Amino acid sequence: MSGFGAHLVKEDIVSYVALGDSFTEGMSDPYPDSDTVPNGRYRGWADRLAEHLADHVAEVRYANLAVRGKLVGQIVDEQLPRAVELAPDLVTLCAGGNDIIRPGSDPDAVASVFEGAVRELSRTGAHVVVFTGFDTNWQPVMRHMRGKIATYNMNVRAVADTYGCDVVDLWSMRILDDQRAWSWDRLHLSSEGHRRMALRVAEVLGVPVEGDWNEPWPPVAARPWRAARQDDLYWAREFLVPWIGRRLTGRSSGDNVRPKRPVLEPLRRN
Template sequence: MPAQPLLPESGRRVFVALGDSFTEGVGDRDERLPNGVRGWADRVAEKLAKAQPGWKYANLAIRSKRLRHIIDEQLEPALQMKPTLVTLYAGGNDILDLKTDMTALMASYEQLVAQLAGTGATVVLFTGFDVKVSALLEPLKKRNAFYNQQVRAIAAKYGAVLVDYWCLDAFHDRRMWDSDRLHMSKAGHKYLAGQVLDQLGVPHKITLKDWEPPTRLTLREWEQRQRRWIHDWVLPLFGRKLRGVTLGDELTARWPKPVKVPRKGGLKKLVAEDPAGVAEG
């Protein structure tokens, strides 16, 4: 944990989360919450509110967004909220597109970070994890390594807090991942929330899930899982690419304006008490 608190002891407390599916919360299903997911950012917001009453929280992240979308659609609304804490994960979807110019991508990423850091807010950045989805994606490893190298350098340059996701060994367990193998499971989101809180010096009781060692799959079980994964995730993904659509096209931000996070009951209590007011902020 940091030696000095990174968050305001008093005054305004506004947490704004920017990004794509990683920050929206995909993989951590909860139909009671906007877009049917919860995610690590919601969990961080709730722990912030318990540690320091008065925190407000907005989450502008939407699945499938590229860096350019985050800059065009999320940056200005975030700046208008005058945040004191900002989290940003962006560029993961761009890395998966082989046409992406990585040098240009990271130049745009740095410009985005510079604008966020210029607000005086505490900025939290993330490296990307080397997800072992398929041997077909191994050529992307060098692109991911370049991205991570640049994120580390940019975090140091602008005094941002870095959550080095690449180095979190707990995510080598397949149970930390959802069935699509690209998004964290509920356990993964919960654990990542603890890592973010650790970097911010916020107390919490989140611990790594105490699992039995994973069982070794038989060849038949492995083949069945592969077929199910291809049918449920790979083919629909390619279908969307051919049609030029994404899963985020019809979605709006989960928490589009800062909402005051209850100390008890969390965001679920907020939705239960005033479902219409959540969308309005």
């Protein structure tokens, strides 16, 4: 467990910057007023973590630079310089997932770019938290990617050891093997998944919170085989085919999307 939680209670002001892609942007976890905000507005585990931090200090200054669809190189080019400039106390960095799921990607090469980002963040004196990739064993269509993800995860752990980062091990979070942890697209966490993720990151940091990220899911009846296959077909039509189309045309879901919190500003609960 990290010593950041013990450090936290001694401070009046704590600054936190979140870097990454859709996972950190918070997609599929909308705020209640999201329908009234252009392009939608997402909460996500990072916003929830900032709220947990705010339970222990007078002021949390929070920026979230994450943008959906970003590759690790884009995060380095577009988000890292701003994070270094902001010089926060705490940084979370989850990157590489969009690279790894692309056909032909090399997890070792992706990890090399990731290491460069961690090196720069570490030089600022910030407390850095990194994340492994999820285990896709529960997802039939993406199960074949487990080997690449596992290789990348070992690289991430090696980088964390080198630079003294905390690691949130998503691979070992078996509670996320349940479909209720995921949104309809099977790639982004549901609101409940994001809530549990925030509790898990707080635990790694040693920040006291109410609630247990590993609380068992309530029992639920198994879906009939035919209904499950219909769900698979719906997912392929509504998500997989458009995703492939964007890859073939060089487009991204993050095109023309700006970071939701580009500057460090006091957290105001919604």
